[in-house]
Amino acid sequence: MLKVAIIGASGYTGGELLRFLKDHEKVEVVAATSRQYSNTPVRKVHPHLQDLDLKFEDKAPGDIDADLVFTATPHGASMNIVPQLVETGVKVVDLSGDYRFDDISIYEKWYGLKHKKPLDAVYGLPEMYREEIKKANLVANPGCYPTGSILAGIPLVKEGLVDTIIADSKSGVSGAGIKPTPATHYPNISDNIVPYAVTTHRHMPEIQEKLQKFGNVRVSFTPHLVPVIRGIITTLHSFPNQEVTSEEIQQMYKNHYQDEPFVRVLDAGEIPRLSSVRGSNFCHIGCFEIDDNGRLVVVSAIDNIAKGASGAAVANMNLMCGFPETMSLESCGLHP
Amino acid sequence: MLKVAIIGASGYTGGELLRFLKDHEKVEVVAATSRQYSNTPVRKVHPHLQDLDLKFEDKAPGDIDADLVFTATPHGASMNIVPQLVETGVKVVDLSGDYRFDDISIYEKWYGLKHKKPLDAVYGLPEMYREEIKKANLVANPGCYPTGSILAGIPLVKEGLVDTIIADSKSGVSGAGIKPTPATHYPNISDNIVPYAVTTHRHMPEIQEKLQKFGNVRVSFTPHLVPVIRGIITTLHSFPNQEVTSEEIQQMYKNHYQDEPFVRVLDAGEIPRLSSVRGSNFCHIGCFEIDDNGRLVVVSAIDNIAKGASGAAVANMNLMCGFPETMSLESCGLHP
Amino acid sequence: MLKVAIIGASGYTGGELLRFLKDHEKVEVVAATSRQYSNTPVRKVHPHLQDLDLKFEDKAPGDIDADLVFTATPHGASMNIVPQLVETGVKVVDLSGDYRFDDISIYEKWYGLKHKKPLDAVYGLPEMYREEIKKANLVANPGCYPTGSILAGIPLVKEGLVDTIIADSKSGVSGAGIKPTPATHYPNISDNIVPYAVTTHRHMPEIQEKLQKFGNVRVSFTPHLVPVIRGIITTLHSFPNQEVTSEEIQQMYKNHYQDEPFVRVLDAGEIPRLSSVRGSNFCHIGCFEIDDNGRLVVVSAIDNIAKGASGAAVANMNLMCGFPETMSLESCGLHP
Amino acid sequence: MLKVAIIGASGYTGGELLRFLKDHEKVEVVAATSRQYSNTPVRKVHPHLQDLDLKFEDKAPGDIDADLVFTATPHGASMNIVPQLVETGVKVVDLSGDYRFDDISIYEKWYGLKHKKPLDAVYGLPEMYREEIKKANLVANPGCYPTGSILAGIPLVKEGLVDTIIADSKSGVSGAGIKPTPATHYPNISDNIVPYAVTTHRHMPEIQEKLQKFGNVRVSFTPHLVPVIRGIITTLHSFPNQEVTSEEIQQMYKNHYQDEPFVRVLDAGEIPRLSSVRGSNFCHIGCFEIDDNGRLVVVSAIDNIAKGASGAAVANMNLMCGFPETMSLESCGLHP
Structure with missing residues (x-):
């Protein structure tokens, strides 16, 4: 043991x-x-x-x-x-x-x-650095917002399709930690949606540095605290620099993530839901739609404490120690 | 009477x-x-x-x-x-x-x-068409999302500062109406954030047509259903086409809305909150921040049934009938 | 003024x-x-x-x-x-x-x-002491739980129908005040129902002392913190000591409260709802049902900050100063 | 298999x-x-x-x-x-x-x-009929409210301590099923607490019939729909017919349930929480307090879809088929 x-x-x-x-x-x-x-x-x-x-x-x-x-x-x-x-x-x-x-x-x-x-540390996103993590002694576990944003953005940046990404993220309150504050006081956040650190959140440079490993991209990021216990929905807005269809985008994601144990690219028409990943180490990605102005939307859903923190940490441990990556992380989300 | x-x-x-x-x-x-x-x-x-x-x-x-x-x-x-x-x-x-x-x-x-x-109908946003409403026999009351998005966008478009606006909106469930559906079923929307009609919502062309009265602009719009009873938070992302500071943007909004009875431009550092406008006919606008990539964020908050529908309708009635615009609409929001 | x-x-x-x-x-x-x-x-x-x-x-x-x-x-x-x-x-x-x-x-x-x-102070429940409040210099505004429990209990005690009352109350989180604590931390109270001070809440003796003005009665009381911003639902359980029907009980309440400006006895089949009194100074009472064991249920709904605190305080001010009792308190609840 | x-x-x-x-x-x-x-x-x-x-x-x-x-x-x-x-x-x-x-x-x-x-069917509450379930071909899985109420009540009835039990239960909305109705429409149940079937719920006679296997008792039951996705909190009010202390009651429960794989009797001062059992097959019981009027409170928490339905059903399957009772049911609750 x-x-x-x-x-x-x-x-x-x-x-x-x-x-x-x-x-x-x-x-x-x-x-x-x-x-x-x-x-x-x-x-x-x-x-x-x-x-x-x-x-x-x-x-x-x-x-x-x-x-x-x-x-x-x-x-x-x-x-x-x-x-x-x-x-x-x-x-x-x-x-x-x-x-x-x-x-x-x-x-x-x-x-x-x-x-x-x-x-020397390896950034602990297995979808980026699986082999390096296996050999690492020190793994830096990713931030919760970066996990959802990077996974939603990698295929776009890798294919050179976008120059700028706007990540509009909505996070459950557990992301703010266990310590009570005015922001997490029930009457302040229930029945409310609260943008914060609107252009100044520390996860922005983390998202940008990691996505830039895949290509040149500028990242804008705005988080919102929402009346949810666990989970982050990230709505990624971008303008592809070439003609592309929703179907091609979705296929690109399917291809990119086909062997990933914890990423699921949803069928057309399906929406990533927090309850589908609640308590689990999965990331769901979907909604590959393009509007008349050429704007593309991609949406990801994770559990901020699981895939966005401790679940990823356990997967990293598994990789570092030669255990199957999914060991003790097989549970699906708790829906409803 | x-x-x-x-x-x-x-x-x-x-x-x-x-x-x-x-x-x-x-x-x-x-x-x-x-x-x-x-x-x-x-x-x-x-x-x-x-x-x-x-x-x-x-x-x-x-x-x-x-x-x-x-x-x-x-x-x-x-x-x-x-x-x-x-x-x-x-x-x-x-x-x-x-x-x-x-x-x-x-x-x-x-x-x-x-x-x-x-x-012939007048679009019933008093902040756009007050004088025309006073003389109208038919007023078309604006949609809820358009109210929040247009009020947040007017000063930017009027000053010719932006070519493209992305409105990422979050709406309370009462916006979906009184009829129960799977989307409004408590276990589906509680503890969840659900993007929908991601690039195809009918309020998008309404926002665009009205904002274009103030200048040339393309509008991208994505709504989300959120676990809130009443209220819409709209996060407006745009890239100003010239050097401008947060302070200048805020001052521009203060100037533009200084005489409006139902729009409040918040002080720097204040965040529009749904509870501040809950049940009221007010629109709060704030968060004029610009990030390192030159992206500007503006946030508006309204009550979708009040300012976003019935409150505005009563204000329109007041104007059409020669009553003070604010009559019976003086109440502030219900916070907490 | x-x-x-x-x-x-x-x-x-x-x-x-x-x-x-x-x-x-x-x-x-x-x-x-x-x-x-x-x-x-x-x-x-x-x-x-x-x-x-x-x-x-x-x-x-x-x-x-x-x-x-x-x-x-x-x-x-x-x-x-x-x-x-x-x-x-x-x-x-x-x-x-x-x-x-x-x-x-x-x-x-x-x-x-x-x-x-x-x-010397007058207990500021106008439904008990209206005339005394008019002459008072010091009024002690009632507690929030006592307001809902006493109003639900008065007719029963006054008629000598019950010896013991169990008040099982469910309170919104604003009742715990504006200061963040672990109990009010969103992840702890959202999606949860938390009994507290199960037999030791200070409002119990207040309810008992006041109800005993109307007759001999023992009061048991258990509060619960619930994922609600404002409002208290009190479910009053008791065993009438004589044969009586639901209809008679309801009529008794209708008679007792017929002239009260802020108490509404609901029609049979209607359930007191927090949204019906949200933000208002009203108390709704209903659900006069009796089961096979002879247990009677009466349910009341108030807004804990309004009728349960500040609304009542303003009504008391109105009475003390010779203004109409309902002045500035006419608003109904905010539903939905 | x-x-x-x-x-x-x-x-x-x-x-x-x-x-x-x-x-x-x-x-x-x-x-x-x-x-x-x-x-x-x-x-x-x-x-x-x-x-x-x-x-x-x-x-x-x-x-x-x-x-x-x-x-x-x-x-x-x-x-x-x-x-x-x-x-x-x-x-x-x-x-x-x-x-x-x-x-x-x-x-x-x-x-x-x-x-x-x-x-001929065996009532599928393993805590009552484990041996019978093992031999059964048809098991009737208990109702959700009965599971929480019966487990909270057994020790009291078995010891002959109480003649009457009032179960005031609060249930999450998933208990109403997957089909949208006005009662489960988000704006109606969010920020609300809704008593229903106040004296007429079908689970009442089920609770009474089963508890009467342990002794003579009358059961009064009132359910409430609460803004929670999963989970039932039952607050059991009763008046013990003899002198007894909180500590004795708690010890009685600890003794009764000491070998049960899915029932946990909490330490003094701990409150059963829905998040502690969310998604799990566990039942937590606590709050053994007695007030000045001799009223005893016992509180239980279960997940209505898990221990209150499908988790129990799987445990019953395990017993009927000779598998370990806890197989695939080992997960604890999802807190926060």
Whole structure:
């Protein structure tokens, strides 16, 4: 059994890691750390995990005896923990933004931080870097918005069809984390749709840097908080630079993703739905329509905590450790 | 007292007309028609109107004795009713799409209908045609999406700043009407965000025709159904064709709308919220931000049944009848 | 014009008082205090009040020059403010729990506080104490749950029909206030129903003390937080101690409340709906059914911030100042 | 592999059966019938089941070649199908109400139907009849409300502690089925709490008949539709007929359910949450509190489509076929 630890296990991504890992045949969770909830049973914080016989511990990274560690820590905190773990030969999947960027200057500009310890890391989107992930010791797990936007955009950029992409994303509130704030206060977000960080969200440069691996593209991005618990719908608007039909676009996507275990290109007329991916590691992509002005729409749906965070992290672990990529991630979405 | 009738009063726009009219000082509602609910007290269908001593009637338009009639009938039905009313000298506010287009061929293409009886009508957006509405006998009340999109777009188009506008709109479910369908079934739309008519919604040509009164512009439009009862958030994406700052854009909007009784341009940093306009005839516009790619975002919020339908219809009635435009429409939104 | 001030105006009840008062013909709001938001325009906190030209002030009670003051302050805080105001001849409507109890020992037991300054106050439920309120200088505005439960219970207790009442109440999240907490965090309460303070809520003794004015009765009470912004549905279970029919019960309620401006007893077959009272000062009561075991159900619906707090407070102000009780409170609910 | 068919597979319980069965190691789904969707791929109706290579068929029961059949048919329809299946030696789990009652006269009274073909059936609540289910050919799967109410009530009735139980239940909208109705129309149920069938719901006599197997008890029951997709919270109110403490009650429940694979008795201070059981076959029970009037509260939480229908049906299949009871039902709830 692979010994696995989670640093920062009391948040939503920590809870979701524990949910995926508890039934994983090859894994034993040996530690779940939390300063705030030290010595508290995990089920007091994650009430769905009633049968998990585990307590949070306030453990320093150096005291963790594990083969692989998930660092579910905030950006800025991970860079203080990850290097030490990597040095001692532990495999690491980092869920923060600290190791996602090739260009550190972009990270430092958008996160407003000096990076203390850049390291070689593989960007953990298996649909981009599957082979590299298999050999990596440090994987930087993608952001939730980038996962939905990049998967919706890759085929377009790779084929050189678009110069500019506008991603209008709608995210469930769990994406804002477990900590109550005015933005997540029920009376403020229920029955409401709230654009935020309208042109300044940190996931924009991440989407752009990664899509530019496939071709030249400029990315504009606007997120909205919506009255949904889990899930991100991304509506991608673009203007193809050559004549192309809806059918050709859809076929292009079908071809590109045909062997991917977690991406489903929907039939014509089907709409990606959050309930179809709720709680699952799947990404659904559909709605390849073009209007009279030549604008193309592509829509993707993911669960922000699963495929957008902890599900992807478990897939990365599977790849890094030689397990089947889909192990313990086979569940489909919870609809309705 | 002005004698007013509502044809098709059992739907949401009918209920909202009754809500606004019941306390109107200058108006007496003399008839509310409904074939389905003939002889049923209004409060059985509109349970908030407990004190309204009125029954639905199944009355032919010719049998209605009123000074002004609201036709809250479906498109295709209005064109069978409105001409007869107008001929007999009754003022009409039509809430359907039948009289919104200057170019009948656009109507016929997008609504898939032959227009039986085109008439001179004024497009009932007071922010565009206030003076014309005052003199009109027939006012075509705007669609809900067009109201939010046009108000958000006018200053940009008028100043010649943009060639193309992408309106990504998010609408509450009441916009789909009072009749239950799979799309409005709670388990399908709760905790979900559903793009629909992704490039083919009939409100797109309406937005485009009206904005083109202010300048040359192409409009792309994608609506989403969202888990909200009332309200439309429109996120307008565009690329200004000259250097301009956020502050200049905001000032342009402040100037343009400074005398409008129902449009509020928000302060920098404020976000239009559905709760701020819920149940009211106000439109809030804000978020004038420009990103590194030169994309500008403008966001508007309206209540789709109020400012997007029945509130606007009452304002049009006020203008047509020489009452103060804001009469019985003074209420602000219901927040939280 | 009556000069009115609101102490503690930045919360939901403060916002709702301002919404009701801004169009009140006889009232001028001269001050809205808030320590936290001192010098901030009211519209930054209450975004629906865009047109209100008022700033929060951090003003001591002694510095307020008003004829009537609403103290929208937490329990425990009001008792430090109210006596000083009353002494200087200002009329006061207190929205906290501090002056609601006749029996101070009950207050002290359930609120866990020593009462510093008991005063003669009238319990501000016009349906109980209309005449007394007219003459009062200090009115203790009822709690939200008590308003819905007491109005649903009075006729039963008055007629001596029941010995025990179980009130199973379901409250919207605005009842928990404007401050974000884990209980009000969207992912915790959306798609959930959360019983809390299952046998220990402070509103229980308030309901019991007031209903006992009408007869001998024991009250059991369990509140639930539900995914609703505004509104309380109370399901009252009881076992009448004599043979009685649904029709007789309903008639009893119709008779009891026939002259009440804000209570509506629904027709047989109609169900009290939150949307019917949303944003309004009305209470709807219905569902007078009796099952095979002799259990009677009565259901009431109110808006917890309006009839359950600020609407009632304005009605109390109207009564205390000789205005018509319904002034500025005529609006019906916002359905859908 | 056990050959399994689902008759009536296009509804929510059908979709949930398919979700649980698709990864079941011992089962192969050989047919999913639907008249309406004959020849349509299952994924068009159940969009989460994208990978299920199965089409709906319009097949008569006699043409189905299966070892076990789930009849997910409406009450009244099952009695026309089940007898024929049972006669040919097929095992049947019926999800309708047709075979739940020992006393046919109760069925006929509450369902308003003449029962055409009573058969020996075992009531499929493993917590009551595990051993009988193992030997049964026909299992009547319990109703959703009864599952939550009976599990919450058994220990009290068995110990003779209570004479009367009031179950105040709150159900998610999926319980009303996949067909859109005014009650399930988003604008009607969102932001609302709707009591219905206040004293007349058909699940009441089912709860009472089953609980009376454990002792003499009268059951009063009121259901509410709540703005939740999945899940039922039942608040059980009762008055113990002897002195007892919260701790004793909780211990009684812990003892009673200690070996049950799908019932969890929560720690003191923990509240059963719908998200903790969402999508799972678990029932959580908690809140054993007693108030000053001697009223006891017990709260249970289940997922109405899983433990309240299809999860229980799969557990029954497992028991009937000699598989481990928990096979393919191990998943915990989806929180948040």
